[in-house]
Amino acid sequence: xxxxxxxxxxxxxxxxGLSYSAGQRVxxxxxxxxxxxSAVTGLLGPNGAGKSSLLRLIAAVLKPTSGQVSLAxxxxxxxxxxxxxxxxxxxxxxxxxxxxxxxxxxxxxxRLPYRPAYAxxxxxxxxxxxxxxxxxxxxxxxxxxxDSLSGGERQRVHIARALAQETGVLLLDEPTNHLDLSAQxxxxxxxxxxxxxxxxxxxxxxxxxLTAAYCDHVIVLAGGRVVASGETASTLTxxxxxxxxxxPAVRLDNPLTGRPxxxxxxxxxx
Amino acid sequence: MFSTTRYxxxxxxxxxxxxxxxxxxxxxSPVEPPGGTAAAGYPxxxxxxxxxxxxxxxxxxxxxxxxTATEMLLSLGLGSTIVGSAFADGPLPDAHADARIPVLSxxxxxxxxxLALEPDLVYGGWESNFSAEGAGDRASLEALGVRxxxxxxxxxxxxxxxxxxxxxxIFDDITEMGRIxxxxxxxxxxxxxxxxxxxxxTPDGSGLSALWYSSGEKTPYVGAGTGAPQxxxxxxxxxxxxxxxxDSWSAMSWEAVAAADPDVIVLVDAAWNTAQQKVDHLTxxxxxxxxxxxxxxxxxxxPFAGGEAGVRSVDTARSLEDxxxxxxxxxx
Amino acid sequence: xxLQHRARPGDGAPPTGFPSAAVRRAGARPAALVPLALGGVxxxxxxxxxxxxxxxxxxxxxxRSAADRVAGxxxxxxxxxxLSSVQQAILWELRLPRLLTAAFxxxxxxxxxxxxxxxxxxxxxxxxxxxxxxxxSLGAVSVLLLxxxxxxxxxxxxxxxxxxxxxxxxxxxxxxxxxxxxVLAGLAVSSAASALTSFIIFxxxxxxxxxxxxxWLLGSLAGSTWTSVTISAAAFLLxxxxxxxxxxxxxxxxxxxxxxxxxxxxxxVLRWVLLAGTAVLTGAMVxxxxxxxxxxxxxxxxxxxxxxxxxxxxxxxxxxxxxxFLVWADTLARTVFEPREIPVxxxxxxxxxxVFAVLLWRRKAQS
Ligand SMILES: Nc1ncnc2c1ncn2[C@@H]1O[C@H](COP(=O)(O)OP(=O)(O)OP(=O)(O)O)[C@@H](O)[C@H]1O
Ligand SMILES: [Mg+2]
Numbered sequence: 001x002x003x004x005x006x007x008x009x010x011x012x013x014x015x016x017g018l019s020y021s022a023g024q025r026v027x028x029x030x031x032x033x034x035x036x037x038s039a040v041t042g043l044l045g046p047n048g049a050g051k052s053s054l055l056r057l058i059a060a061v062l063k064p065t066s067g068q069v070s071l072a073x074x075x076x077x078x079x080x081x082x083x084x085x086x087x088x089x090x091x092x093x094x095x096x097x098x099x100x101x102x103x104x105x106x107x108x109x110x111r112l113p114y115r116p117a118y119a120x121x122x123x124x125x126x127x128x129x130x131x132x133x134x135x136x137x138x139x140x141x142x143x144x145x146x147d148s149l150s151g152g153e154r155q156r157v158h159i160a161r162a163l164a165q166e167t168g169v170l171l172l173d174e175p176t177n178h179l180d181l182s183a184q185x186x187x188x189x190x191x192x193x194x195x196x197x198x199x200x201x202x203x204x205x206x207x208x209x210l211t212a213a214y215c216d217h218v219i220v221l222a223g224g225r226v227v228a229s230g231e232t233a234s235t236l237t238x239x240x241x242x243x244x245x246x247x248p249a250v251r252l253d254n255p256l257t258g259r260p261x262x263x264x265x266x267x268x269x270x
Numbered sequence: 271m272f273s274t275t276r277y278x279x280x281x282x283x284x285x286x287x288x289x290x291x292x293x294x295x296x297x298x299s300p301v302e303p304p305g306g307t308a309a310a311g312y313p314x315x316x317x318x319x320x321x322x323x324x325x326x327x328x329x330x331x332x333x334x335x336x337x338t339a340t341e342m343l344l345s346l347g348l349g350s351t352i353v354g355s356a357f358a359d360g361p362l363p364d365a366h367a368d369a370r371i372p373v374l375s376x377x378x379x380x381x382x383x384x385l386a387l388e389p390d391l392v393y394g395g396w397e398s399n400f401s402a403e404g405a406g407d408r409a410s411l412e413a414l415g416v417r418x419x420x421x422x423x424x425x426x427x428x429x430x431x432x433x434x435x436x437x438x439x440i441f442d443d444i445t446e447m448g449r450i451x452x453x454x455x456x457x458x459x460x461x462x463x464x465x466x467x468x469x470x471x472t473p474d475g476s477g478l479s480a481l482w483y484s485s486g487e488k489t490p491y492v493g494a495g496t497g498a499p500q501x502x503x504x505x506x507x508x509x510x511x512x513x514x515x516x517d518s519w520s521a522m523s524w525e526a527v528a529a530a531d532p533d534v535i536v537l538v539d540a541a542w543n544t545a546q547q548k549v550d551h552l553t554x555x556x557x558x559x560x561x562x563x564x565x566x567x568x569x570x571x572x573p574f575a576g577g578e579a580g581v582r583s584v585d586t587a588r589s590l591e592d593x594x595x596x597x598x599x600x601x602x
Numbered sequence: 603x604x605l606q607h608r609a610r611p612g613d614g615a616p617p618t619g620f621p622s623a624a625v626r627r628a629g630a631r632p633a634a635l636v637p638l639a640l641g642g643v644x645x646x647x648x649x650x651x652x653x654x655x656x657x658x659x660x661x662x663x664x665x666r667s668a669a670d671r672v673a674g675x676x677x678x679x680x681x682x683x684x685l686s687s688v689q690q691a692i693l694w695e696l697r698l699p700r701l702l703t704a705a706f707x708x709x710x711x712x713x714x715x716x717x718x719x720x721x722x723x724x725x726x727x728x729x730x731x732x733x734x735x736x737x738x739s740l741g742a743v744s745v746l747l748l749x750x751x752x753x754x755x756x757x758x759x760x761x762x763x764x765x766x767x768x769x770x771x772x773x774x775x776x777x778x779x780x781x782x783x784x785v786l787a788g789l790a791v792s793s794a795a796s797a798l799t800s801f802i803i804f805x806x807x808x809x810x811x812x813x814x815x816x817x818w819l820l821g822s823l824a825g826s827t828w829t830s831v832t833i834s835a836a837a838f839l840l841x842x843x844x845x846x847x848x849x850x851x852x853x854x855x856x857x858x859x860x861x862x863x864x865x866x867x868x869x870x871v872l873r874w875v876l877l878a879g880t881a882v883l884t885g886a887m888v889x890x891x892x893x894x895x896x897x898x899x900x901x902x903x904x905x906x907x908x909x910x911x912x913x914x915x916x917x918x919x920x921x922x923x924x925x926x927f928l929v930w931a932d933t934l935a936r937t938v939f940e941p942r943e944i945p946v947x948x949x950x951x952x953x954x955x956x957v958f959a960v961l962l963w964r965r966k967a968q969s
Contacts, residue, residue, distance in 0.1 A: 059860070081867065088864070113865060115850065514941070525692050
């Protein structure tokens with residue numbers, strides 16, 4: 001990782017008694033979890049389990065009803081916004097891109113936390129934009145208009161923007177959405193590379209096999225609670241999958257990678 | 271009830287009879303009921319701003335809208351036929367100061383309020399008075415058996431609008447109203463009186479230019495080339511700076527006014543926008559303050575109702591003539 | 603596997619000239635030249651428009667008179683090119699304040715539109731959409747016709763601000779403030795304000811007093827004085843300049859509130875401050891010119907075609923383009939039917955509606 005030196009020291013992210021309600025509706029309650037540094041953590045759970053909500057709480061764009069999130073022991077909400085944005089980048093689940101921005105300009109937004117409000121971007125900012133685009137395999141796309149890109153290309157632009165933020169923590173909500181098989185693998189390889197460089201990477205995912213193949217840790221949510229967390233190999237079991245998704249599963253070994261892979265049966269008839 | 275109309279009709283008949291060779295015994299013969307003598311003139315069909323209106327008999331219950339309509343009927347001695355007047359532009363002139371006219375509304379009345387008075391004629395000063403939101407559109411009123419009539423000088427349609435307005439056409443309007451109500455003799459009398467007064471007016475000969483400032487601060491609304499303001503100014507010898515605009519009234523830019531730099535400004539005085547307010551505006555604005563008429567306070571004043579063509583127009587011209595005579599001569 | 607070999611620049615089409623790092627230095631982009639060019643166009647426009655009008659005044663005479671004013675000398679009487687005192691008044695008390703007012707109002711409205719489009723992420727947003735113009739109109743008409751004892755600009759600003767607060771509270775009451783809810787709430791507020799305005803006009807107009815109000819509702823720069831210049835310029839300096847400088851922050855809103863928050867922006871505070879700024883701008887501009895339509899709607903779209911969507915460049919360009927546009931629209935309004943004139947709002951609508959249709963069509967053609 002070329003910019004490893006400038007990346008803020010990543011550390012363990014920890015949620016303490018985190019709860020969140022929208023109006024009367026309790027969406028998350030009593031979340032306790034640890035998201036270790038230098039690792040990719042997969043956030044799993046059925047639709048509506050609260051994955052996006054949890055990521056937003058961690059990114060501090062939502063305010064918890066109670067509890068807190070700390071990064072290497074420091075409460076994230078006690079940090080200045082800009083400082084926080086230098087430590088933690090977030091790629092949201094669905095992003096409407098009906099804006100006539102160029103790809104380079106979209107990625108340049110990642111440099112916002114490093115500038116005084118009224119200052120123009122620097123040559124260094126421009127270089128970081130190019131490096132980030134190269135990291136996601138989009139060099140040469142800088143002048144293209146965002147709304148002329150395919151869904152997968154856009155997703156990579158958003159990841160590049162997060163990379164341009166040069167943070168130690170990277171939060172991604174379903175980063176493999178819209179991506180074809182090899183692009184999915186490409187993004188997850190990239191995330192692994194970042195984790196190897198010391199970053200704390202957290203990604204909400206729906207694909208259990210991708211999770212099994214790429215994540216060091218998993219946190220499984222259901223109904224707004226953590227139902228399991230820990231090392232992927234020991235946590236992600238057919239029993240857990242069946243109890244969370246109601247789908248029977250068996251674990252096999254992938255002869256190509258040597259990593260575990262799951263095969264699923266039909267949905268439980270209950 | 272002994273109405274003025276009836277009295278005058280009788281008087282007219284008496285005069286005619288006296289002028290003839292009638293004997294004294296005939297003077298005591300019973301007077302025919304109103305409309306009786308005129309019944310010969312009915313049904314009377316009139317082309318009013320392009321709408322054909324047929325009168326089977328003289329209207330007896332009239333709603334008048336705007337001062338011109340009310341004043342026209344009063345001067346023809348038809349005040350007692352007015353069951354309601356509305357949307358007056360200001361107080362009645364002195365000649366009719368003690369007329370007792372029931373007031374329907376200060377503003378434009380709605381259709382239902384108008385119909386509630388069971389009028390057989392609605393007489394409006396502007397075409398726009400006859401809208402669905404106002405007194406009702408002409409066709410619907412006609413369908414309900416209510417005749418409608420618009421002061422012809424206010425017609426907007428091509429071929430009917432003043433082109434330009436003349437005193438002859440104003441007098442024709444008086445005559446037409448006399449025909450509708452069967453009071454031709456009284457109408458002729460009014461016309462001849464007004465014509466005499468008009469003939470006595472001496473136009474100012476010094477070639478003064480003038481602006482007729484009706485309303486508006488951002489954009490002045492002025493008397494233009496074809497309506498009553500143009501006629502009145504012309505009559506007293508003033509050259510209208512907006513004479514080239516082919517309309518009765520028009521918006522005109524302050525710059526065009528300033529470029530023309532009129533010698534005299536005629537101010538329209540209305541309760542909602544007084545002549546004094548206009549003077550204040552003219553003097554407060556640094557551009558108009560430079561105008562000759564403003565620097566030298568060369569203003570004439572006309573009540574709002576006087577700016578509308580009607581039976582009052584000759585009096586308005588006379589008033590302008592008097593005011594003009596009292597103005598100081600222009601500074602060299 | 604690596605992502606590198608997956609690069610498909612332009613999906614088969616050659617990459618569209620992504621400039622090298624050396625060329626892509628801050629400020630060296632061609633788009634950044636657009637504001638400079640528009641600044642020049644504005645200066646030339648004001649000088650040219652100063653010589654156009656019902657009264658014949660040549661460029662030479664304008665120059666002479668300006669020189670006399672600057673030097674403080676009175677014009678030489680015998681000089682054929684010297685202007686009479688009425689001509690001087692036309693130039694310096696009618697045309698110039700009107701042109702400058704047009705420039706500031708155009709800049710303010712266009713800027714407000716661009717900011718609202720960014721904050722609501724709605725391409726149809728402008729001061730009208732959120733009910734600000736209608737609110738300002740209501741405030742101003744109340745003062746004009748009911749004779750309330752408040753100064754017109756203050757009433758217009760209060761109306762704009764009240765409409766904004768009402769729109770956003772209404773949107774918030776229906777759940778979190780999102781673009782489409784905001785737009786619907788704006789529609790409700792502007793309809794209500796317009797209805798109240800019409801009611802006041804209908805109820806209290808007398809004789810021909812409605813004319814002034816009508817002129818004013820359609821939006822007109824006639825009757826602009828140096829006071830109008832002061833009000834519009836002050837609003838532009840106090841609210842417009844800070845907004846202009848916050849283009850970088852506004853860019854952060856491009857991908858939604860969550861993305862903006864994650865970039866370190868204080869989303870609720872920024873949104874309120876920027877919207878309040880547009881309320882000040884709109885209120886002040888409506889109070890001097892009435893509600894002139896389409897400037898806030900079409901100029902941001904048109905300028906984006908030149909500069910792209912980056913607000914750092916877009917905002918100054920939009921403000922300048924708005925100024926140029928309204929200067930010329932008003933020149934048309936006051937000269938085409940001379941010596942009559944028409945409210946400039948009619949001109950902007952006549953130009954704006956078809957231009958907007960073309961922009962919509964282009965958008966559709968692109969996607
Ligand atoms: N503002 C809100 N008001 C009411 N309910 C909300 C709100 N935000 C989220 N929810 C609800 O909270 C639950 C969790 O939502 P969240 O988006 O976090 O789920 P998720 O796990 O990301 O689901 P998905 O896999 O579909 O993305 C859902 O049932 C959602 O409907
Ligand atoms: Mg989600």
